[in-house]
Structures are given as structure tokens and as C-alpha cells.
Amino acid sequence: MLGRGAARALGALRGVRGGAPPARSLGLSRRLLSFEKVLDKDHSLPKPCWGKDMRRLFDQFTKKCEDGSWIQLASYEQISAQRSQDFSAFIHAYFPSASEVINKEKLSQAQLFTRGFEDGMGFEYVMFYNKAEKRIVCVFQGGPHLQGMPGFFHGGATATIIDATVGMNAIVSGGIVMTANLNINFKSPIPLCSTVLINSQLDKIEGRKLFVSCKVQSIDGKILYTEATSLFIMLEPKKKKYDLKEAVLNPLPA
């Protein structure tokens, strides 16, 4: 049977008892904590580097959260030291060979790729989740360090924010998942430093497979920049010797 740490990690992802504390207990009733974080700030809240489009869209979606149909997803740069330990256990459970490379110390220094840039230079984004519609909308303002062809975003940067958005959609539905496939059609180059909307939709779940699609559009909806489809796989507990039933039925206190 797997250790307590991995059970907690599962709880953190699934929001079950024993995982991250409920958002309400932290006074954040309209916000869903995607994982517990105490060391740094929530990067999905307004900052001086946000342009007027980003702020206006943030305000519009925050308004939509008032009736509970939409939830703003918090986002942090690092996970807490405690969670780092939990994730070490998680990695060991699912990918034993990887745990020889990624030790606890390295994990404690890790940063979420999309949050590792100086404010305003890289990925500025905030995501909003609509459970009933199985949608996540990401408001994204890309900074000057994401340039590819001069004056436009690098396609890899676009792929990254797409993966983050469809990935979050898969996580909120499937728990512990990994991207198995991501197909992207680049229709029109995205001007550097612009703000765009990424609209993602969970299309279907078949067993362990989650199919999520998305469109990247200008904020007025007139330009379709990019379209993508993706496949996420829920990790197979038995295959990786992870006792999911135990983790769900006997969650640990936070």
C-alpha cells in the first residue's frame, strides 16, 4: 500500500477530505484552490503589469462568479514544502524510475513553468471554471519574452498555455492526469503582448481518457488564432501500484 503522502497528494488534486483545506475555510468561498500554497502570492489576481483588456476581462468573469456558476482558479508558482514531500511520494507511486532523478530537494526548488517569469514578461493568465458547462476560460496576456517570429508569440508558448488550460480542465474532472496527445492548428499569428481568450471544453470521458478541445481567440471573438484537441489519461492506479480506494476512503487530515 502506498504511503500517506501520496494519499494526501491525491486529496489535494481531488479536493477530498485530507487534501487541500476547503476554499471556504480560507475565506475564499468563490475561489477553488487547485493546490495548497502558502509561500507565495496567487498569480491569478490583478497586478500592475496587467493591461486594461486583461483587467476588464478579469472583472467581467469575477462578476460571473457571484452566482456561483463560475469559479476562479487560484494559481501559484510553487507548492508548499509539505506538498513537495507529498508529491515526491506521488511521483514514486506512479513513476518509480523518475523518483531516482527527482528527489525531494529538487522538487522543493521546482516552479510551475508558466509562473517562472518576471511579472509581465511571460505568462500572465487567470482561469475561470464553469462546472455545469465543463468549460474553463483562460484570460491570457503574453509578455515580450514569449516572442517567436518577431512581433508574435512563439508557437511553443501558445502550446504551453493551451496545455495548461486544457490540462486544468482535465484535472478538475479526472484528478491525476497527464497529457497523452495535443493537436494544434495555428490559424493566425498572435501579436506579442496582446490579451486573448482561451475557451476550453471537456468533450467526453471514455474510461480513463478525457478529451478536451479549445479555441484561442481575440477578445472580441473576431479572430480565431488557434484550435486544439487533446487527450488526457487518468493515471492507472493498479498499474502503478497506487491504492486509490484506500486514498479516497481513508483520506488523511490536512
Ligand SMILES: CCCCCCCCCCCCCC(=O)SCCNC(=O)CCNC(=O)[C@H](O)C(C)(C)COP(=O)(O)OP(=O)(O)OC[C@H]1O[C@@H](n2cnc3c(N)ncnc32)[C@H](O)[C@@H]1OP(=O)(O)O
Ligand atoms: C496539485 C498540483 C496541481 C498542479 C497544477 C498545475 C498543473 C498545470 C496543468 C499543466 C498541464 C500540463 C500537463 C503536462 O504537461 S503532462 C506532461 C506531458 N505528458 C507526459 O509526459 C505523458 C507521458 N506519457 C505517459 O506517461 C503515458 O503514456 C500515459 C500516462 C499518458 C498513458 O500511459 P498509461 O500506461 O497510463 O496508459 P496506456 O498506455 O495503457 O493507455 C491507456 C489508453 O490511452 C490510449 N493512449 C495512450 N496514449 C495515447 C496517445 N498518445 N494517443 C492516443 N491514445 C493514447 C491507449 O491506446 C489506451 O487506450 P485503450 O487501449 O484503453 O483504448
